[in-house]
Amino acid sequence: MTALVFIESAHPAGRIADPNTPQLSVLDQGVTRGDGIFETAHYRDGAVRKLDAHLARMRSSAASVEITIPTEEAFRTAVNTAVTEFLKEYDDAASVTLEAAVKIVVTRGAEGAEHGTAWVMVSPVSKSILEQRENGIDVMLLERGYDSTVADRAPWLLMGAKTLSYAVNMAALRHAHHHGADDVIFVASDGLVLEGPTSSVLIATEVDGVKKLTTPILETGILPGTTQGAIFAAAEKAGWELGYGPLEPHHLHEADAVWLVSSVRLLAPVNKIDGTEVSRNEELHRELQGLVDQIM
Ligand code: PLP
The missing domain is CATH 3.20.10.10 (D-amino Acid Aminotransferase, subunit A, domain 2)
Incomplete structure (x- = not known):
């Protein structure tokens, strides 16, 4: 149902991971202190809507909290990989009308780590929202x-x-x-x-x-x-x-x-x-x- 892709330099297209198994270190300050930033965008009509504005706000949030974030290209590539992975579960006809929430997260990472942890998650839109x-x-x-x-x-x-x-x-x-x-x-x-x-x-x-x-x-x-x-x-x-x-x-x-x-x-x-x-x-x-x- 949910697609998960980590943004890591060793994986230029993003690293696809299983959202149902543990993925994060308990030392990550995103977990221990809520120290990180995020964006939630909307996928519909075959595209992630106003992605430019979300990435611009991500840059602004990153500057406020002084966290280094991945490059714009890395974000866009990981978003594409995650959406493609998400759509695999649906046939072509369904994917035309499909909506999804695209969440992009960057944490400060573990204490003393050189860089934070960054990922993209694509999930269905809940019924209550509709x-x-x-x-x-x-x-x-x-x-x-x-x-x-x-x-x-x-x-x-x-x-x-x-x-x-x-x-x-x-x-x-x-x-x-x-x-x-x-x-x-x-x-x-x-x-x-x-x-x-x-x-x-x-x-x-x-x-x-x-x-x-x-x-x-x-x-x-x-x-x-x-x-x-x-x-x-x-x-x-x-x-x-x-x-x-x-x-x-x-x-x-x-x-x-x-x-x-x-x-x-x-x-x-x-x-x-x-x-x-x-x-x-x-x-x-x-x-x-x-x-x-x-x-x-
Ligand atoms: N204000 C707060 C506190 C929010 O968390 C959000 C979105 O989650 C918004 C406003 C609306 O922002 P956007 O329209 O970019 O989703």
């Missing part, structure tokens, strides 16, 4: 525990880098699930809307025929979403106005539609925030869905 695209999600607002200006003051918090330290993000999701919600929107201690634990926040408004998309300001230290970026680029060409926050919770309640967006889930329309229904303008949703489908 359902969220269709049915939408209920979200909870949860406090993030710092204010929206912390990124500048405290670079060691690695704000805006996509590191492996996602335990807090996963705990927030579990908290939401225990309280009957599907997902979370984090809010800074000064009241600004930030992002989801694995997604960016997007809102749409339509006033006198002018459609506008708004997302929280990146200076709050949120991850610059590749999906949000690609949607903004496509929406601008289609004549939408664009805006970057600052957003507060009341803006979400006043919007004509709210989504959580990310590479594999794409557009998940928000139905309720903290139990209160939010507007879900189906026409705006269809239009945005059309733009998302064009993203390559």
Whole structure:
């Protein structure tokens, strides 16, 4: 089901490995400290979508955490090898409509090691993700525990880098699930809307025929979403106005539609925030869905 390929200099095309047997050293700091970085991209229509943007963000995350990463060519070759390996299980007809999640990971490696550990994993998209695209999600607002200006003051918090330290993000999701919600929107201690634990926040408004998309300001230290970026680029060409926050919770309640967006889930329309229904303008949703489908 899942294909796994390690990026190693002795194996120019990548080393295919069995994801169901142990592969990592217990000394790897990616395991012992969550010290590493990753990207998750989306395979569909025979291609890994917006791979350039994912590799660019990987480079930026690597610079933040000061980890040396493989070359761009090594990443691309390993991604190709992993996708080819993944597709072997499917016949040609199925592979045309197939979707997959492509995860690229680089850890700091074992203490004192010359280089880190890097691999690519390609797995099927879960059913719950497909359902969220269709049915939408209920979200909870949860406090993030710092204010929206912390990124500048405290670079060691690695704000805006996509590191492996996602335990807090996963705990927030579990908290939401225990309280009957599907997902979370984090809010800074000064009241600004930030992002989801694995997604960016997007809102749409339509006033006198002018459609506008708004997302929280990146200076709050949120991850610059590749999906949000690609949607903004496509929406601008289609004549939408664009805006970057600052957003507060009341803006979400006043919007004509709210989504959580990310590479594999794409557009998940928000139905309720903290139990209160939010507007879900189906026409705006269809239009945005059309733009998302064009993203390559
Ligand atoms: N914000 C966080 C914290 C994320 O983990 C993610 C993706 O996993 C995103 C935003 C959305 O990023 P992208 O659209 O590049 O998948």
